[in-house]
Amino acid sequence: MSDQTEQCNTLDRALHAAQARLTGGLSMAALAIAWTDWALHIADQPGQQMKLARQAAQDWTELSRQALGFPFKPLNPEPQDHRFKDPGWQQGPAAFAVQAFLRAERFWDTATKDTAGVSGKNERIVNFTARQMLDVVAPSNFPGCNPEVLAKAQATSGESLRQGVRNLVADLRSASNTKTQPLPMKPGKDVAITPGQVVFRNDLLELIQYAPATESVRPEPILIVPAWIMKYYILDLSPHNSMVNYLVSQGFTVFCISWRNPDASMRDVSLDDYRRLGTMAALDAITAICGADKKIHATGYCLGGTLLSITAATMARDHDERLATVTLLAAQTDFTEAGELQLFITDAQLHFLDDAMWSQGYLDAQQMAGAFQMLRANDLVWSQMIRRYYLGEEDHPNDLMSWNMDATRMPYRMHSEYLRKLFLNNDLAEGRFESDGRKISLADIHVPLFVIGTETDHIAPWRSVYKLQQLNSGDITFVLTSGGHNAGVVSEPGHPHRHFRKLEHKPGDLSIPPDEWQSQANCEEGSWWPDWAAWLANHSGTPINPPQTGAPKAGYKPLGHAPGTYIFQR
Incomplete structure (x- = not known):
């Protein structure tokens, strides 16, 4: 390889590494390719568009009936969705917000699945990212709409919200601290103590x-x-x-x-x-x-x-x-069938990730943690935010939570081979x-x-x-x-x-x-x-x-x- 070619490759890798620090390791090109694939195919399918328009009209009809106090057909959250378990979500404006959100979830789930011609990998990416964007605007994430947050604020005369602000300030200070944060439970003292x-x-x-x-x-x-x-x-x-x-x-x-x-x-x-x-x-x-x-x-x-x-x-x-x-x-x-982790395993994404790892020689633990948190954003991101910042609850780490904070890195070559040879191929x-x-x-x-x-x-x-x-x-x-x-x-x-x-x-x-x-x-x-x-x-x-401990004669x-x-x- 000539020096000029190597310099060009180095420039591309450096750019991708900088982009990865901003996007958490996600390739914007991979996302753009997936959404373009979906958009072009659904734009060429008037029958699918009519089906979606019919579903949207039915949803608006049911929401209108609910708003006017007439009988309507409610939607229930998925069993693993615990955001709307509080009884306060079952009445008044909160109930309407829940139904509107659940119907939006169902609409986009239908819209981003089973679109003829879209590759399976791109379809999974589009469906996943649509779900992530909807989760951002879930009514539970807005304290003024969340009856559980309002009830606790009233019961504590606003102390829960003040404590939430203190928690937020503490977390921001912790994030800006370049030193490694201490573990709540220490290996060799609290955990990992089997002799x-x-x-x-x-x-x-x-x-x-x-x-x-x-x-x-x-x-x-x-x-x-x-x-x-x-x-x-x-x-x-x-x-x-x-x-x-x-x-x-x-x-x-x-x-x-x-x-x-x-x-x-x-x-x-x-x-x-x-x-x-x-x-x-x-x-x-x-x-x-x-x-x-x-x-x-x-x-x-x-x-x-x-x-x-x-x-x-x-x-x-x-x-x-x-x-x-x-x-x-x-x-x-x-x-x-490796689950939602496959969302991050495409040729475009792996090429981008290779460049991100190339610049530092490993995949950073925070990049991996971010990917795993995205897979369960409701449990690991939004519910934690509500609990800590809106309800003002303190963390009480157990041994498993403390271990989860003790992340590791992945070597550049090994991780690239693992993803390509096993996940991709x-x-x-x-x-x-x-x-x-x-x-x-x-x-x-x-x-x-x-x-x-x-x-x-x-x-x-x-x-x-x-x-x-x-x-x-x-x-x-x-x-x-x-x-x-x-x-x-x-x-x-x-x-x-x-x-x-x-x-x-x-x-x-x-x-x-x-x-x-x-x-x-x-x-x-x-x-x-x-x-x-x-x-x-x-x-x-x-x-x-029992055998002896070690074998000194064998080294x-x-x-x-x-x-x-x-x-x-x-």
């Missing part, structure tokens, strides 16, 4: 070996592979809801990866580096510590589960038989994905699999997670649990209002479509953790004495107490 030792460290990870809590343990250790898009201690929160602590108490030897928080020096780290220097390095360490005759239960969460599935397929290809079982927690292997599911320069297949994994999907997951929708059964015909136990991407996994015994469904698929069984599966699986109350622990025990040997000596050092990188 253990760091027994291995490289440039990518620290491997923690947790101390035994029982006199004897199952001979097969457990390796936990968390996602590096988050800190590992989502699985080791407070003692009562720590998955690590629970597994140790059930008589298992547990190891967990704590990923390094990437900086600019890691810009060229690849997805295969995460397999080679991550999961494989951890497996080598565990083999040295527990013995080459001990197979390993491998567990992966979210992106860590996707990496684990790649690792397991690579090991199967290479005849590496160290795995006893594989557990995937809310982890996708087929990305054709679906190479893993379609047999094109290469590991160590050679193709792999998920069908080659022949160890028992325990797969978790969660009912309200916006990151890894359970029907997407379920698709593994179309890619692997082996022994798969699929569990669908209540909750979302985080709360469904952190579902400890004794947690109220929890339930799950479970069915086993044995080799030779016919495939069951997801909706039929959901109706066939029996619903059980409580946590899925005990069932998983029993499943692991059934695939384990007779308990033995795996204790390097310090858990939770290690990488967890504190912010």
Whole structure:
């Protein structure tokens, strides 16, 4: 490439990086292409326009009847929409505002769906952005229209609004502070306190070996592979809801990866580096510590589960038989139905995002947080604004909320490969994905699999997670649990209002479509953790004495107490 060409490319990248800082990483070109695609097609469809005009006329008729006090057909919010739960929304002008808003939502949902000729990706973008724009003008966002806000202001003689202003000022000062904000619950003190030792460290990870809590343990250790898009201690929160602590108490030897928080020096780290220097390095360490005759239960969460599935397929290809079982927690292997996160995965958007990451060597944590907040703007943006600034309520962070503040970055090369090869091209599911320069297949994994999907997951929708059964015909136990991407996994015994469904698929069984599966699986109350622990025990040997901590002769000596050092990188 000539110097002039490189200079031109550098100029384009610098411009896109500057634009990304203003738009939160969203490509305006991608949005413009989507809306142009929709507008041109709907402009050429008079029949669709007539259908929409008819619906608008019917809505205006119903709203007029409501305004004049005549009987009308009300619309109800979606079950997950809690903005209008307060009884004050059911009467007077507030009730009219709700009906007008719900009818506008329905109109634009109809207008931006099923428009013939519009590409599926562009249609999803248009529908999503229309919904986002409507959410901005929802009547609940305006204090003068919100009966709950007015009632509390009256009951407190305006103190709730004054406190809301104080909260807003405090948040503005906090946002302008360039220093990293302290966490309400500190790792190693309030969370991530299960006893253990760091027994291995490289440039990518620290491997923690947790101390035994029982006199004897199952001979097969457990390796936990968390996602590096988050800190590992989502699985080791407070003692009562720590998955690590629970597994140790059930008589298992547990190891967990704590990923390094990437900086600019890691810009060229690849997805295969995460397999080679991550999961494989951890497996080598565990083999040295527990013995080459001990197979390993491998567990992966979210992106860590996707990496684990790649690792397991690579090991199967290479005849590496160290795995006893594989557990995937809310982890996708087929990305054709990857939920609303696909909205940000188009060629135009990824080209723009590549340039944004190129300028700094990583994807900033705030850019990722902004994308996830947009997926659930009602819960994570607008309802928080109403609660904190209009109702004057203070935050009372729990362990999960505190962990959510402890965001991480993503290396430039790895994240680009992950989005393009998995999300955009679906190479893993379609047999094109290469590991160590050679193709792999998920069908080659022949160890028992325990797969978790969660009912309200916006990151890894359970029907997407379920698709593994179309890619692997082996022994798969699929569990669908209540909750979302985080709360469904952190579902400890004794947690109220929890339930799950479970069915086993044995080799030779016919495939069951997801909706039929959901109706066939029996619903059980409580946590899925005990069932998983029993499943692991059934695939384990007779308990033995706990292994030593580390293997100094093999180069795996204790390097310090858990939770290690990488967890504190912010």
